[in-house]
Structures are given as structure tokens and as C-alpha cells.
Amino acid sequence: MPEIWPKNKPIMISASSPIRDWLTFSGKELFSRRCFSFRGASGIDGTLSIALGIALIKDPLLLVTGDLSFLHDINGWFNQDAKHINLKILLIDNHGGNIFNRLYKNNLTKLEIENLFLMKSSVNWKKLAEAHEIPYVNILSLDKLKEAFDWSLSIQKSVIMRVEINTDYEFKQRENLYKYIFDNH
Ligand SMILES: Cc1ncc(C[n+]2csc(CCOP(=O)(O)OP(=O)(O)O)c2C)c(N)n1
Numbered sequence: 701m702p703e704i705w706p707k708n709k710p711i712m713i714s715a716s717s718p719i720r721d722w723l724t725f726s727g728k729e730l731f732s733r734r735c736f737s738f739r740g741a742s743g744i745d746g747t748l749s750i751a752l753g754i755a756l757i758k759d760p761l762l763l764v765t766g767d768l769s770f771l772h773d774i775n776g777w778f779n780q781d782a783k784h785i786n787l788k789i790l791l792i793d794n795h796g797g798n799i800f801n802r803l804y805k806n807n808l809t810k811l812e813i814e815n816l817f818l819m820k821s822s823v824n825w826k827k828l829a830e831a832h833e834i835p836y837v838n839i840l841s842l843d844k845l846k847e848a849f850d851w852s853l854s855i856q857k858s859v860i861m862r863v864e865i866n867t868d869y870e871f872k873q874r875e876n877l878y879k880y881i882f883d884n885h
Contacts (some may be wrong), residue, residue, distance in 0.1 A: 701764070702729035705762050708733070709762065710762070711733065711761055711762045711763070712735070712736040712750070712761055712763045714765035714769040715739045715740075715743035716799040718765060721738045722735075722737075734758065734846055736789065736824065740752070744768065744772050746773050746776070747763070747772065747773050748763075749773055749776035749779065750860075751776075752779060755858075759790065760784070760788055760852070762789075764790045766792050766794065766798070766799075767823070768819055770789070771823065777834070783833050783857065785832055785857075786858065787858040788849070789859065792863055792865060793825065793865060794865035795820045795821075796821065799817070800817035800818060801814075804817070805871075826838070829860050834858050835858075837859070837861050849861075
């Protein structure tokens with residue numbers, strides 16, 4: 701992502717997997733631009749509103765957010781004129797607070813994690829975007845990410861670009877990446 705999103709444009713990254721992955725995997729590009737993030741006990745609070753606020757003065761801003769953080773502050777769109785702000789949202793839809801799968805996989809059962817932490821929802825993102833009059837695209841493969849970014853930049857307004865994640869596959873891929881990093885550095 702840091703190679704695809706233009707280098708002179710800022711990025712905001714939500715809690716929790718997105719910021720962890722950004723710090724782990726974005727390599728030497730990490731500090732080559734303005735980045736915004738916040739973490740902690742209330743680290744998903746106000747994600748959309750803060751991004752809209754930053755985009756008001758630094759646009760176009762790319763917000764990389766998980767689905768739960770995004771939903772948690774979805775009423776941010778009701779702020780006056782929010783839909784005219786130039787915020788590009790990369791929505792990583794891993795069906796709830798997937799970070800807890802990573803944190804508790806070895807301590808809790810799948811059912812316990814699901815009942816206590818995941819907060820899965822079956823949101824129709826396209827309809828949600830339509831309700832707020834935000835242009836929307838569903839990205840089906842990594843190859844299409846750059847195309848989606850170019851499309852988002854051709855519009856002088858906010859857009860939502862959603863990527864749906866297969867969490868089992870992602871878990872394995874992440875393990876492979878960690879192994880590769882540890883073996884080669
Ligand atoms: C207001 C608030 N409530 C709860 C939490 C605990 N919390 C941290 S990350 C997270 C899940 C975030 O899920 P999502 O945005 O979908 O990102 P993921 O890590 O799943 O990719 C939660 C609930 C928090 N940080 N802030």
C-alpha cells in the first residue's frame with residue numbers, strides 16, 4: 701500500500717490490525733509521509749470523524765480502517781457536508797474485530813472469541829454507502845487496488861473502497877510473512 705498510494709499524500713490508519721500491520725510490513729516507506737493514527741483503550745472511537753477532520757485540512761487523505769472501527773463511528777457522515785470532504789476510505793472488511801482472533805487464538809475457543817469479541821455484522825456496505833451518497837467500489841483482488849486508488853483520486857469527494865478478507869487464509873499468509881521476515885533478517 702505505501703508503494704501504491706501517492707507518496708506525497710497522507711494516510712490515517714485505524715486500530716487495531718491496520719496500524720499493527722502498517723508498522724510491521726510497510727518497510728522503509730513507513731516514515732516517508734504524514735501518517736495519523738491513535739491507539740489505546742478507546743482507540744476505535746471517532747475513527748471516521750477524526751479522518752474527516754484531518755481530510756478537511758489535508759486532502760486527499762487515505763483512511764485505512766477495519767470494518768468495526770468504521771461502523772463504530774458511522775454517524776460521522778451526518779456531520780454537516782461530510783460527504784463533500786475528500787476522504788478516501790480503504791475498508792478492510794474482516795467481519796468484526798479480527799484482531800482478537802490473533803490475540804486470543806491460543807487461549808480461547810473459536811466460539812468464545814466469536815461470542816465475546818468479534819462483533820460480526822452482516823452490513824450491506826454498498827447500501828450503506830448509497831444511504832450516505834458516498835461512491836463505493838468492492839475490490840476483488842490485490843491487482844485491482846491501484847486501479848481503485850486511481851479511481852478514488854479522480855473524484856474530488858469521499859469514496860469507500862472495500863476489500864473483503866478471508867480471515868483463515870489471511871492468518872496463514874501472515875504467519876508465512878512473519879516466517880519470511882524472521883528467516884531473512
Ligand atoms: C471505543 C473502543 N472500544 C473498544 C476498543 C477495543 N478494540 C480495539 S481494536 C477493536 C476491534 C477493531 O476491529 P476492526 O476495526 O474491524 O479492525 P481489525 O483489527 O479487526 O482489523 C476493538 C473493539 C477500543 N479500542 N475502543
